[in-house]
Amino acid sequence: MKALICRPPGVEFVENAPEPEINTSESRVRVYWAGICRTDLELTKGYMGFEGILGHEFVGVVDDDASPLPRGARVVGEINAGCGRCEWCASGMERHCPNRTVLGILKRGGCMAERLTLPHENLLPVPKDVPDRVAVFTEPLAAALEIFEQIHIEPIQRVCILGDGKLGLLIAMTFGIRHEGPVVLLGRHHEKLKTVEDLVEVHLENQFDATMNKQWDYVVDATGSSSGLNRAMQLVKPRGTIVLKSTMAHAEALDLTPLVIDEVTVVGSRCGRFAPALEFLARRKPPVERLIDAEFPIEQARAAWDRASARGVKKVLLKVNAE
Ligand SMILES: [Zn+2]
Ligand SMILES: [Zn+2]
Numbered sequence: 001m002k003a004l005i006c007r008p009p010g011v012e013f014v015e016n017a018p019e020p021e022i023n024t025s026e027s028r029v030r031v032y033w034a035g036i037c038r039t040d041l042e043l044t045k046g047y048m049g050f051e052g053i054l055g056h057e058f059v060g061v062v063d064d065d066a067s068p069l070p071r072g073a074r075v076v077g078e079i080n081a082g083c084g085r086c087e088w089c090a091s092g093m094e095r096h097c098p099n100r101t102v103l104g105i106l107k108r109g110g111c112m113a114e115r116l117t118l119p120h121e122n123l124l125p126v127p128k129d130v131p132d133r134v135a136v137f138t139e140p141l142a143a144a145l146e147i148f149e150q151i152h153i154e155p156i157q158r159v160c161i162l163g164d165g166k167l168g169l170l171i172a173m174t175f176g177i178r179h180e181g182p183v184v185l186l187g188r189h190h191e192k193l194k195t196v197e198d199l200v201e202v203h204l205e206n207q208f209d210a211t212m213n214k215q216w217d218y219v220v221d222a223t224g225s226s227s228g229l230n231r232a233m234q235l236v237k238p239r240g241t242i243v244l245k246s247t248m249a250h251a252e253a254l255d256l257t258p259l260v261i262d263e264v265t266v267v268g269s270r271c272g273r274f275a276p277a278l279e280f281l282a283r284r285k286p287p288v289e290r291l292i293d294a295e296f297p298i299e300q301a302r303a304a305w306d307r308a309s310a311r312g313v314k315k316v317l318l319k320v321n322a323e
Contacts, residue, residue: 002320003053003113004301008046013301017053020109026117027067029075031060031320033136034112034298036308037166038224039105044305048106055112056104059126059135060321068120076138077111078122078274079103095271112298114321124274127282136317137170137288138277144170145280146272147220147243148178155180157217160235161200164192166291166315167245168222173286176200184208184216189312195290205231214238214262221246229254238262243269291315 003017022028035057043050056079062069069075081101082094089097103118104110126135144167153159159179161172164187172185176199183200186208187193193202212235219236221228222245232242233256242264259266280286293314296304301318308316 001114002298003109004055004298004318006043006050006052006054008044011044011054011301011305013299017113020113020115020117022064022117024066025119027062027069027120027123028064028115028117029058029060029077029123030063030115031058031111031113032132032323033060034058034110034318034320035136035140036304036316036318037140040112041305041309043105050105052104053109053111053113053116054104055110055318056102057136057139058111058116058320059132059138060111060116062123063115067123069123069125074126074132074135075123076126076135076274076278077103077116077118077124079105079139079271081108081119081122112301112318112320124278127278130278130281132323133292133317134281134288135278137291137315138274138281139271140167140170141174141280141286141288142272142274142277143167143245143270144174144272145276146269147171147245148174149272149276150267150269151218151241151243153179153181153218157181158215158237159183159218159220160212160216161185161220161222162205162228162231162235163187163221163223163246164189164202165222165224167224168220169196169291169314170286170288171220171222171245172196172200172202173288174280177284177286192312192314195314210234216240218243226254233258233262233264236262236264239264241265241267243267245269292317295319 005012034055080095082089082097083099101108175183219232220243
């Protein structure tokens with residue numbers, strides 16, 4: 001089958017990738033669309049030493065008569081597959097299972113291929129009125145919504161989001177729709193900030209001066225860089241909370257003294273559950289299509305990768321199979 005293989009320092013399109021192995025606990029899915037995310041770009045730079053088929057953001061259809069879901073059902077899939085035996089799995093937290101595999105990230109081939117397999121319980125039907133190009137955002141949207149599962153935020157509290165990358169913009173959309181109090185997004189790209197300016201207040205970072213320091217109950221760092229935490233420590237109120245979404249491959253020496261002096265809470269936040277994300281897409285209709293920058297057929301993977309790697313680019317989608 002056609003697939004994109006991780007070959008640091010890049011990607012390789014192949015036509016003869018082996019079909020994913022199937023067993024009784026898993027369903028096979030035919031992939032329509034796959035999204036390229038920052039993690040994929042990092043993997044092709046050698047992050048985590050991943051080998052194999054890339055991709056973890058997808059929408060497709062069940063392509064399997066043995067699946068508990070009907071053949072042809074439109075689905076998205078939770079990316080973490082737990083061992084099913086440990087205390088994390090028993091409490092529904094497969095995403096923290098120490099023996100998990102992760103679609104296209106850890107010991108499991110990904111979705112940038114004609115077909116993939118995932119455990120039956122990982123697959124969720126897509127509501128009828130959620131189009132494919134919207135459903136493909138379920139995984140990153142779940143990561144944005146995870147913040148609301150982790151913190152309890154009062155309606156009047158002030159929120160500052162750092163970073164106008166794909167995740168920062170999705171987080172801004174979710175806060176813009178869900179949170180009644182003031183929400184500000186700080187970024188570096190005027191064009192990207194414009195995509196959410198009807199939902200939240202946006203500012204170029206360098207126009208946000210020191211009078212704004214220590215004004216924010218919650219600061220969400222989605223910059224993807226180690227400077228984000230420094231900035232968050234300046235902006236957060238004493239006794240406020242910083243939500244960290246950035247994973248930093250190259251950690252710098254960081255002075256954490258302000259966290260102690262200001263008694264700041266720091267919450268690490270990674271990925272979230274798909275069910276609330278699908279419901280949010282169906283009911284609140286966040287305008288995620290605005291984040292699509294370009295679409296390429298899977299055969300043009302190199303061009304897609306170049307585009308996705310360029311500065312200031314939003315979401316690049318790969319068309320894998322025709323509907
Ligand atoms: Zn991702
Ligand atoms: Zn487990």
